[in-house]
Amino acid sequence: MRQSMPRYPIEGVFRAHIPDIWTVLGSPQTTAAYMAFIMAVSATQGVRMDSLNLVAKNMVVSFHYTLKDKEGQVLDSSSGSEPLAYLHGYGQIVSGLEAALLGKAPGAQFTVVVEAKDGYGVREDQLVISVGKSEWTLPDTVGVGEIIELQSPEGQVIPARIVEMNDQSVVLDANHPLAGEDLHFDVELLSVRAATAEELAHGHAHGVGGHQH
Numbered sequence: 628m629r630q631s632m633p634r635y636p637i638e639g640v641f642r643a644h645i646p647d648i649w650t651v652l653g654s655p656q657t658t659a660a661y662m663a664f665i666m667a668v669s670a671t672q673g674v675r676m677d678s679l680n681l682v683a684k685n686m687v688v689s690f691h692y693t694l695k696d697k698e699g700q701v702l703d704s705s706s707g708s709e710p711l712a713y714l715h716g717y718g719q720i721v722s723g724l725e726a727a728l729l730g731k732a733p734g735a736q737f738t739v740v741v742e743a744k745d746g747y748g749v750r751e752d753q754l755v756i757s758v759g760k761s762e763w764t765l766p767d768t769v770g771v772g773e774i775i776e777l778q779s780p781e782g783q784v785i786p787a788r789i790v791e792m793n794d795q796s797v798v799l800d801a802n803h804p805l806a807g808e809d810l811h812f813d814v815e816l817l818s819v820r821a822a823t824a825e826e827l828a829h830g831h832a833h834g835v836g837g838h839q840h
Protein backbone atom coordinates (compact mmCIF):
# COMPACT_ATOMS: atom_id res chain seq x y z
CA MET A 628 0.00 0.00 0.00
CA ARG A 629 2.70 2.48 1.00
CA GLN A 630 4.43 3.85 -2.04
CA SER A 631 7.98 4.99 -2.34
CA MET A 632 8.36 8.67 -1.74
CA PRO A 633 7.69 10.67 -4.89
CA ARG A 634 9.98 13.58 -5.59
CA TYR A 635 7.93 16.71 -5.15
CA PRO A 636 8.92 20.26 -5.73
CA ILE A 637 8.39 21.01 -2.05
CA GLU A 638 7.66 24.71 -2.39
CA GLY A 639 5.02 23.93 -5.02
CA VAL A 640 3.33 21.37 -2.79
CA PHE A 641 3.28 23.77 0.09
CA ARG A 642 1.76 26.59 -1.92
CA ALA A 643 -0.70 24.41 -3.76
CA HIS A 644 -2.14 22.41 -0.94
CA ILE A 645 -1.33 23.71 2.51
CA PRO A 646 -1.66 27.47 2.60
CA ASP A 647 -1.50 27.76 6.36
CA ILE A 648 0.92 24.98 7.11
CA TRP A 649 3.36 27.31 8.83
CA THR A 650 0.67 28.37 11.24
CA VAL A 651 -0.17 24.76 11.95
CA LEU A 652 3.42 23.79 12.54
CA GLY A 653 4.21 26.75 14.75
CA SER A 654 6.42 28.40 12.15
CA PRO A 655 9.23 25.91 11.52
CA GLN A 656 12.17 27.52 9.82
CA THR A 657 13.11 24.91 7.31
CA THR A 658 11.62 22.73 4.62
CA ALA A 659 13.24 19.79 6.38
CA ALA A 660 10.99 20.35 9.38
CA TYR A 661 7.98 20.37 7.08
CA MET A 662 9.02 17.13 5.42
CA ALA A 663 9.58 15.50 8.80
CA PHE A 664 6.08 16.53 9.78
CA ILE A 665 4.58 15.09 6.60
CA MET A 666 6.46 11.84 7.04
CA ALA A 667 5.37 11.55 10.66
CA VAL A 668 1.77 12.11 9.67
CA SER A 669 1.90 9.60 6.85
CA ALA A 670 3.54 7.04 9.11
CA THR A 671 0.89 7.34 11.82
CA GLN A 672 -2.04 7.43 9.41
CA GLY A 673 -0.77 4.98 6.83
CA VAL A 674 -1.45 7.41 4.03
CA ARG A 675 0.40 7.66 0.77
CA MET A 676 3.02 10.32 0.41
CA ASP A 677 1.12 11.82 -2.48
CA SER A 678 -1.89 12.59 -0.26
CA LEU A 679 -0.46 15.83 1.01
CA ASN A 680 -3.69 17.72 1.59
CA LEU A 681 -3.80 17.88 5.36
CA VAL A 682 -6.52 19.45 7.47
CA ALA A 683 -5.51 23.00 8.33
CA LYS A 684 -7.05 26.45 8.55
CA ASN A 685 -8.81 27.53 5.33
CA MET A 686 -9.06 23.98 4.01
CA VAL A 687 -12.46 22.54 3.08
CA VAL A 688 -12.83 19.23 4.87
CA SER A 689 -15.37 16.55 4.04
CA PHE A 690 -16.03 13.65 6.38
CA HIS A 691 -18.52 11.04 7.48
CA TYR A 692 -19.24 10.71 11.17
CA THR A 693 -21.25 8.74 13.66
CA LEU A 694 -21.89 10.36 17.01
CA LYS A 695 -22.58 8.14 20.02
CA ASP A 696 -23.11 8.81 23.68
CA LYS A 697 -20.98 7.09 26.31
CA GLU A 698 -23.35 4.10 26.37
CA GLY A 699 -22.69 3.61 22.67
CA GLN A 700 -26.13 4.73 21.56
CA VAL A 701 -26.07 6.47 18.17
CA LEU A 702 -27.23 10.08 18.47
CA ASP A 703 -26.48 11.28 14.96
CA SER A 704 -24.78 10.02 11.84
CA SER A 705 -24.03 11.13 8.30
CA SER A 706 -24.03 7.50 7.19
CA GLY A 707 -26.42 6.97 4.32
CA SER A 708 -26.53 10.65 3.46
CA GLU A 709 -24.12 13.31 2.29
CA PRO A 710 -20.88 13.73 4.20
CA LEU A 711 -20.43 16.91 6.20
CA ALA A 712 -18.25 19.58 4.57
CA TYR A 713 -16.93 22.57 6.52
CA LEU A 714 -14.30 25.29 6.37
CA HIS A 715 -11.62 24.44 8.92
CA GLY A 716 -10.50 26.93 11.53
CA TYR A 717 -13.71 28.89 12.17
CA GLY A 718 -15.55 26.92 14.84
CA GLN A 719 -18.13 25.54 12.44
CA ILE A 720 -18.05 22.13 14.12
CA VAL A 721 -17.63 21.42 17.83
CA SER A 722 -14.17 22.52 18.95
CA GLY A 723 -13.01 19.12 20.20
CA LEU A 724 -13.76 17.48 16.87
CA GLU A 725 -12.17 20.32 14.92
CA ALA A 726 -9.02 19.94 17.03
CA ALA A 727 -8.96 16.18 16.44
CA LEU A 728 -9.17 16.68 12.66
CA LEU A 729 -6.26 19.12 12.49
CA GLY A 730 -3.28 17.70 10.58
CA LYS A 731 -5.13 14.60 9.39
CA ALA A 732 -5.09 13.37 5.79
CA PRO A 733 -7.83 12.01 3.52
CA GLY A 734 -8.54 8.36 4.23
CA ALA A 735 -7.87 8.70 7.96
CA GLN A 736 -10.37 6.86 10.15
CA PHE A 737 -10.39 7.48 13.86
CA THR A 738 -12.49 7.63 16.98
CA VAL A 739 -12.33 10.62 19.28
CA VAL A 740 -14.00 11.24 22.62
CA VAL A 741 -14.85 14.92 22.96
CA GLU A 742 -15.50 16.14 26.48
CA ALA A 743 -18.69 18.09 26.99
CA LYS A 744 -16.80 21.36 27.50
CA ASP A 745 -15.25 20.92 24.03
CA GLY A 746 -18.55 19.71 22.57
CA TYR A 747 -21.92 21.32 23.22
CA GLY A 748 -20.83 22.76 26.55
CA VAL A 749 -21.60 21.90 30.12
CA ARG A 750 -25.15 22.13 31.42
CA GLU A 751 -25.97 25.49 32.98
CA ASP A 752 -28.62 25.71 35.67
CA GLN A 753 -29.50 29.32 34.78
CA LEU A 754 -30.68 28.11 31.38
CA VAL A 755 -33.54 26.30 33.11
CA ILE A 756 -36.22 28.98 33.26
CA SER A 757 -39.60 29.04 34.94
CA VAL A 758 -42.31 31.05 33.19
CA GLY A 759 -45.51 32.02 34.98
CA LYS A 760 -48.58 30.40 33.42
CA SER A 761 -50.14 33.86 33.07
CA GLU A 762 -47.34 34.78 30.62
CA TRP A 763 -47.81 31.57 28.68
CA THR A 764 -49.51 32.23 25.38
CA LEU A 765 -48.92 29.03 23.45
CA PRO A 766 -51.85 26.69 22.69
CA ASP A 767 -52.67 23.76 24.95
CA THR A 768 -51.45 21.31 22.33
CA VAL A 769 -47.87 22.35 23.11
CA GLY A 770 -46.75 20.14 25.98
CA VAL A 771 -43.85 18.61 27.89
CA GLY A 772 -41.00 17.40 25.68
CA GLU A 773 -41.69 19.81 22.85
CA ILE A 774 -39.14 22.32 21.62
CA ILE A 775 -40.17 25.95 21.37
CA GLU A 776 -38.18 28.98 20.26
CA LEU A 777 -37.39 31.81 22.62
CA GLN A 778 -36.41 35.19 21.25
CA SER A 779 -33.87 37.32 23.07
CA PRO A 780 -34.18 41.15 23.14
CA GLU A 781 -31.39 41.19 20.51
CA GLY A 782 -33.50 39.05 18.20
CA GLN A 783 -31.49 35.89 18.69
CA VAL A 784 -33.60 32.74 18.60
CA ILE A 785 -32.85 30.10 21.23
CA PRO A 786 -34.55 26.70 21.22
CA ALA A 787 -35.83 25.47 24.56
CA ARG A 788 -37.45 22.22 25.63
CA ILE A 789 -40.53 22.17 27.85
CA VAL A 790 -39.56 20.02 30.82
CA GLU A 791 -42.44 20.64 33.22
CA MET A 792 -45.92 22.16 33.17
CA ASN A 793 -48.28 22.73 36.05
CA ASP A 794 -51.12 25.09 36.94
CA GLN A 795 -48.75 27.87 38.02
CA SER A 796 -45.80 27.65 35.66
CA VAL A 797 -44.00 26.19 32.69
CA VAL A 798 -40.36 25.13 33.10
CA LEU A 799 -38.14 25.49 30.03
CA ASP A 800 -34.64 24.09 29.52
CA ALA A 801 -32.60 26.13 27.03
CA ASN A 802 -29.47 24.00 27.39
CA HIS A 803 -28.41 22.28 24.17
CA PRO A 804 -29.86 18.74 24.25
CA LEU A 805 -26.29 17.40 24.18
CA ALA A 806 -24.90 19.83 26.78
CA GLY A 807 -23.08 17.90 29.49
CA GLU A 808 -22.58 14.87 27.24
CA ASP A 809 -19.19 13.46 26.32
CA LEU A 810 -19.35 12.88 22.58
CA HIS A 811 -17.92 9.76 20.94
CA PHE A 812 -17.23 10.39 17.26
CA ASP A 813 -16.29 7.76 14.69
CA VAL A 814 -14.84 9.72 11.80
CA GLU A 815 -13.88 8.84 8.25
CA LEU A 816 -12.03 11.69 6.57
CA LEU A 817 -12.95 11.74 2.89
CA SER A 818 -11.31 14.78 1.33
CA VAL A 819 -9.31 17.88 2.14
CA ARG A 820 -8.83 20.70 -0.34
CA ALA A 821 -7.91 24.37 -0.30
CA ALA A 822 -10.95 26.64 -0.04
CA THR A 823 -11.76 28.77 -3.06
CA ALA A 824 -11.58 32.56 -2.81
CA GLU A 825 -15.38 32.62 -2.86
CA GLU A 826 -15.63 30.16 0.02
CA LEU A 827 -13.18 32.20 2.07
CA ALA A 828 -15.18 35.36 1.33
CA HIS A 829 -18.43 33.65 2.39
CA GLY A 830 -16.83 31.94 5.36
CA HIS A 831 -18.19 28.48 4.59
CA ALA A 832 -17.75 25.44 2.34
CA HIS A 833 -19.64 25.10 -0.93
CA GLY A 834 -20.73 21.95 -2.72
CA VAL A 835 -21.71 18.53 -1.47
CA GLY A 836 -22.23 18.58 2.28
CA GLY A 837 -21.69 22.34 2.43
CA HIS A 838 -23.74 25.37 1.41
CA GLN A 839 -25.61 25.10 -1.87
CA HIS A 840 -26.24 28.49 -3.40
Ligand SMILES: [Zn+2]
Pocket residue numbers: 826829831832833838840
Ligand atom coordinates in the same frame (compact mmCIF):
# COMPACT_ATOMS: atom_id res chain seq x y z
ZN1 LIG B 1 -21.42 30.71 0.15
